[in-house]
Amino acid sequence: MKSVAINGFGTIGKRVADAVAAQDDMKVIGVSKTRPNFEARTAVEEKGYPLYIGIPERENLFKEAGIEIAGTVEDMIQEADIVVDCTPGNIGPQNLEMYKKAGVKAIYQGGEDHELTGLSFNSFANYDDSYGADYARVVSCNTTGLTRTLHTLNPLVDIKKVRAVMVRRGSDPSEIKKGPINAIVPNPPKVPSHHGPDVQTVMKGIDVTTMALLVPTTLMHQHNLMVEIGNEVSNDEVIDLLEKRSRVMVVEAGAGLDSTAALMEYAKDLGRSRNDLYEIPVWKESINVVDNELFYMQAVHQESDVVPENVDAIRAMLEIESDREKSITKTNKAMGIL
Amino acid sequence: MKSVAINGFGTIGKRVADAVAAQDDMKVIGVSKTRPNFEARTAVEEKGYPLYIGIPERENLFKEAGIEIAGTVEDMIQEADIVVDCTPGNIGPQNLEMYKKAGVKAIYQGGEDHELTGLSFNSFANYDDSYGADYARVVSCNTTGLTRTLHTLNPLVDIKKVRAVMVRRGSDPSEIKKGPINAIVPNPPKVPSHHGPDVQTVMKGIDVTTMALLVPTTLMHQHNLMVEIGNEVSNDEVIDLLEKRSRVMVVEAGAGLDSTAALMEYAKDLGRSRNDLYEIPVWKESINVVDNELFYMQAVHQESDVVPENVDAIRAMLEIESDREKSITKTNKAMGIL
Incomplete structure (x- = not known):
């Protein structure tokens, strides 16, 4: 059972978290937010995901809002085999150093340039290229x-x-x-x-x-x-x-x-x-x-078509499954995809 | 000074009427409406166009609304050298017989099929084809x-x-x-x-x-x-x-x-x-x-780009001007087109 951290719990992040949670070979060990909004509360109170905060100085805001936090993003990635970075486009590149330092693999989203990771991912077109890779980007x-x-x-x-x-x-x-x-x-x-x-x-x-x-x-x-x-x-x-x-x-x-x-x-x-x-x-x-x-x-569907691709990317990069079709079928079944 | 009737005073018809009125070699002898709405009132009270009604049985409605009418569309086309048909798509074809009977030339709009007139018009592409023609259609x-x-x-x-x-x-x-x-x-x-x-x-x-x-x-x-x-x-x-x-x-x-x-x-x-x-x-x-x-x-601009083309089509079909560029320039100048 591999451990996945989701950095950024917005449109894509919250969907990737739920998709990962639906698989039987990986689990969500934490998600992160920078503000104590309704998504942060839902993550903790409805979904039961440990919540980490992106900006440590804001701990008080979460406390005031009565939203329980488990630590900072730096804490979260220590525990993870891989982190899925779903932060806004300009934040991601700054995070790469932190991931490297923590020795954690990372998946970026299509808002980032291909050059950030030098490796882009699509489940059907080039699953094998990311097999065992440390950093890749799921295309937009x-x-x-x-x-x-x-x-x-x-x-x-x-x-x-x-x-x-x-x-x-x-x-x-x-x-x-x-x-x-x-x-x-x-x-x-x-x-x-x-x-x-x-x-x-x-x-x-x-x-x-x-x-x-x-x-x-x-x-x-x-x-x-x-x-x-x-x-x-x-x-x-x-x-x-x-x-x-x-x-x-x-x-x-x-x-x-x-x-x-x-x-x-x-x-x-x-x-x-x-x-x-x-x-x-x-x-x-x-x-x-x-x-x-x-x-x-x-x-x-701009909010969701990349979500199963993120799950497959996790399986390829963590070498959980070497056969692309097997990963796709497994992801589809867990998510109810036709 | 050629006489132009506008059958249908909606989005295109009212614009064609004003564009014709702005020329010095043609005049609007009448416009038509089927209902006494604000456009009918504006035609008479603001623009001073003689208003004819498309459905004779509705004379009373116009009377009740206090909008002065000059007669029916059949009356209007008797006086015209050419009629610009700006009626809704399914009405135009029925009007062709009436125009033929009255011996009046007619211009249709792009909502009609090419086959209705067998001749389609664009000022730049084929002005000459419609020179002296009885029936043509300005493309959409x-x-x-x-x-x-x-x-x-x-x-x-x-x-x-x-x-x-x-x-x-x-x-x-x-x-x-x-x-x-x-x-x-x-x-x-x-x-x-x-x-x-x-x-x-x-x-x-x-x-x-x-x-x-x-x-x-x-x-x-x-x-x-x-x-x-x-x-x-x-x-x-x-x-x-x-x-x-x-x-x-x-x-x-x-x-x-x-x-x-x-x-x-x-x-x-x-x-x-x-x-x-x-x-x-x-x-x-x-x-x-x-x-x-x-x-x-x-x-x-779907409401207006065909308007100058209608003016040029009138000039070609009524043989007012044989040189396409001269007609285009004249139309442009009168309408303030760049």
């Missing part, structure tokens, strides 16, 4: 989404060039200080965006160019893919392949799953924890091969 | 936007293939019964969308494939273009060409014009009628040639 929700479907297609489809336009949600559902409220925002306005190179960190050599924007929705990102291919492939073969792959689902707009909002409703009906949709839904109607080009549209 | 706001920039690039750029992903506003600012409020909607979920073939009605032979979706904003559509090219072109040459072309503007995100909302604010500052932005803004930062492919992002 968007990169994970692109990689999931492109890597699935890879054995069937001779991918020559990929173009993707990514329509991103403006903020997460609980955020109130971000926009836009009524605008479409080229983000970045520069083309291509950084997402293409990020896919290349886990799918070496793939030719992929991306454009990205923000829109006023909180529910999911949406991707429009145009894949130039070098061989003859039928729509049915593509659909069949995507349907067989776990963490990818083929959905029908005609059956009412006609928007990101409908997909989130579906996750509720599935009884998912926090209504999460870990799978990448691909719209069946959009899958179409025309003139050696495969088109499709997919969505990405 | 999205098709007009795509055509404006692609046709501008045409002399410089050897266009091999165009891919465009169109992120469309969910509803116009005054609409309250349409969504989405918090979703991204593949629309259509089928790929390619109909917009590509629609561009081909005015730019014959161009290879263009489109994908389209709806998002929760009211302000403008946004287009992401990927143009495969057969020759060497620099970013500066593209920028230079787009800057020189009227009804297209190169804008800088870095100067604060970083979203569709900022562009609408700019239109307000320009003092435009109804804050309209007739021009297609192209984001300078997005213009980039990489590996024989030109990328750019643009926006489309």
